[in-house]
Amino acid sequence: MSFNTLGGTAFPSPASGGLEGWQRAVRRAGHRLTRPRRAVLEVVAQADAALTAAEIHRLARDRHPHTGLVTVYRTLNLLVELGLVRRLRIEEGGQVYLRADLHQPGHHLICRSCHRAVEFPCRGLEEVVEEMERRTGFTVQDHWLELFGLCPACQEEQEQ
Amino acid sequence: MSFNTLGGTAFPSPASGGLEGWQRAVRRAGHRLTRPRRAVLEVVAQADAALTAAEIHRLARDRHPHTGLVTVYRTLNLLVELGLVRRLRIEEGGQVYLRADLHQPGHHLICRSCHRAVEFPCRGLEEVVEEMERRTGFTVQDHWLELFGLCPACQEEQEQ
DNA sequence: TAACGTATTGAAACTCATTTTCAATAAGAT
DNA sequence: ATCTTATTGAAAATGAGTTTCAATACGTTA
Ligand SMILES: [Mn+2]
Ligand SMILES: [Mn+2]
Ligand SMILES: [Zn+2]
Ligand SMILES: [Zn+2]
Numbered sequence: 001m002s003f004n005t006l007g008g009t010a011f012p013s014p015a016s017g018g019l020e021g022w023q024r025a026v027r028r029a030g031h032r033l034t035r036p037r038r039a040v041l042e043v044v045a046q047a048d049a050a051l052t053a054a055e056i057h058r059l060a061r062d063r064h065p066h067t068g069l070v071t072v073y074r075t076l077n078l079l080v081e082l083g084l085v086r087r088l089r090i091e092e093g094g095q096v097y098l099r100a101d102l103h104q105p106g107h108h109l110i111c112r113s114c115h116r117a118v119e120f121p122c123r124g125l126e127e128v129v130e131e132m133e134r135r136t137g138f139t140v141q142d143h144w145l146e147l148f149g150l151c152p153a154c155q156e157e158q159e160q
Numbered sequence: 161m162s163f164n165t166l167g168g169t170a171f172p173s174p175a176s177g178g179l180e181g182w183q184r185a186v187r188r189a190g191h192r193l194t195r196p197r198r199a200v201l202e203v204v205a206q207a208d209a210a211l212t213a214a215e216i217h218r219l220a221r222d223r224h225p226h227t228g229l230v231t232v233y234r235t236l237n238l239l240v241e242l243g244l245v246r247r248l249r250i251e252e253g254g255q256v257y258l259r260a261d262l263h264q265p266g267h268h269l270i271c272r273s274c275h276r277a278v279e280f281p282c283r284g285l286e287e288v289v290e291e292m293e294r295r296t297g298f299t300v301q302d303h304w305l306e307l308f309g310l311c312p313a314c315q316e317e318q319e320q
Numbered sequence: 321t322a323a324c325g326t327a328t329t330g331a332a333a334c335t336c337a338t339t340t341t342c343a344a345t346a347a348g349a350t
Numbered sequence: 351a352t353c354t355t356a357t358t359g360a361a362a363a364t365g366a367g368t369t370t371c372a373a374t375a376c377g378t379t380a
Contacts, residue, residue, distance in 0.1 A: 032327060032376050053366080068330040073367065089249050094366070109298050112243075120292055128284045129307060136280065137312035138269050146304040147289060152297035192347050192356060213337080228359040233338065253367095254337075 018045040018084075018099065025082050039063040040075040044085060050098035050119075088119070106144035113154035120147075178259070179205040185242055199224040200235040204245060210258040269307045273314035280307075 022041050023033060031037075039060040044051070051059075057072045076097050079085035086103040088096045109118045122145060129140050150158070182201050183193055191197075199220040204211070211219075217232045236257050239245035248256050267282045282305060289300050310318065 030327095034328060034376065036329075066330085070330060070368080071328080074328085089253050095253065109292060109296055109300070111298070112301070117249075118296060118298075120296065122288070123291065124288045125285075128282075128288075128305075131283065132269065132280055132307060136269055137315075138271070138307065138309050139315055140269070140307045140309040141272070142308040144304075144306040144308070145288075147292060147298070147300045148302040148304070149298050149300040155297075155299055190356095194347065194357060196358075226359085230339080230359060231357080234357085 018101075022079070022084055025084060026078070029082060031078065035064045036060065036067040036071045037075050039067050040072055041079075044076070044079065044097060044099065047099070048102065050088060050096040050102075052094060052096055056097065106142070107146075109147045109149070109151075111151035111154055112148055113150055113158070118151075178261075182239070182244055185244060186238070189242060191238065195224045196220065196227040196231045197235050199227050200232055201239075204236070204239065204257060204259065207259065208262065210248060210256040212254060212256055216257065267305050269309070269311070271311035271314055272308055273310055273318070 019042060022045050023038075026037070026041070027033060040056060042063060043056050043059040047059075053069065053072050053076060056076070057067065057069045060067045060072060076085065076087070079097075080087050084100055086098050086100050088098060088103070104119070104121045107120050107122045109120055111117075122143075125143060125145065129143060132138065133140055179202060182205050183198075186197070186201070187193060200216060202223060203216050203219040213229070213232055213236060216236070217227065217229045220227045220232060236245065236247070240247050240257075244260055246258050246260050248258060267280050269280055282303075285303060285305065289303060292298065293300055
């Protein structure tokens with residue numbers, strides 16, 4: 001399990017049907033479907049984990065070798081504007097891109113030693129929330145859960 | 161009221177005794193107490209909200225005008241390593257520094273209408289946490305759970 | 321199918337926060 | 351007071367992301 005993995009493979013994604021929908025959304029918004037853009041769309045729409053711009057660049061070049069990094073950034077910004085992709089700030093100032101349908105905000109594992117954060121999909125909180133609603137009369141619309149501790153790498157380091 | 165409000169009055173600071181404690185901690189860890197370092201310690205130990213490195217630099221110069229920005233960064237890294245300060249990534253991609261005692265994980269129900277926060281006793285999170293530990297290899301030491309919604313009073317008001 | 325107008329491209333230059341380098345300085349031990 | 355060396359700050363480097371701009375290719379129209 002890598003730390004950079006957001007929306008990781010351990011948690012299967014819903015049926016996407018995404019790529020064609022994304023292409024239609026791009027055209028409908030008045031943009032051209034160029035080869036580098038197609039390459040980026042394909043990479044991001046099919047990824048089930050978050051990727052850096054550099055990773056997306058590398059993968060896009062398998063489909064259209066001439067694709068420039070600048071265009072990767074521009075296309076990602078477009079996808080974020082269209083609401084198809086989420087830009088997540090992570091670690092030492094970097095950002096990472098994830099299909100919007102895989103993004104569950106407000107759930108992080110944060111390592112107190114190396115300060116890295118991993119996003120996780122939240123499961124099983126329903127009962128906790130319902131119990132609180134019953135006890136307090138609140139209506140809960142959203143929640144934010146952060147777990148603090150030590151990542152595997154830092155645990156190993158501490159054992160030595 | 162926003163999620164981005166860091167520090168501030170939501171978590172009243174414990175009796176500080178902070179500055180002297182910080183100076184002792186720095187010395188105990190084998191570091192010298194230089195004038196620029198003292199300036200940064202004073203600024204951050206006395207701030208009750210999160211600050212950027214640039215803001216800390218500006219404030220530190222009021223105390224020791226010769227203080228360089230590089231040293232501000234170095235001192236902040238030291239304070240983070242010592243566990244006295246938390247480095248928080250903000251939405252805009254930058255980072256911000258906050259006294260660790262102002263960033264204590266907690267359990268709050270927060271009303272989105274009247275902005276009142278209520279503490280609640282947390283129950284039933286153990287399974288969720290254990291599941292995450294199993295899946296990610298993290299060792300979880302603490303957690304912070306915030307529930308957002310409407311308090312009973314604001315629910316009534318909305319019904320009219 | 322060819323021609324055209326313009327949105328899009330990529331190389332290079334730029335920005336801006338943070339880090340590294342390195343010679344000069346000052347903390348603090350003796 | 352002397353000495354050792356951790357620490358300093360200016361300048362240069364880094365690295366992710368953006369802007370510039372002349373060349374290109376998308377897709378509409380003829
Ligand atoms: Mn959840
Ligand atoms: Mn709890
Ligand atoms: Zn770690
Ligand atoms: Zn309320």
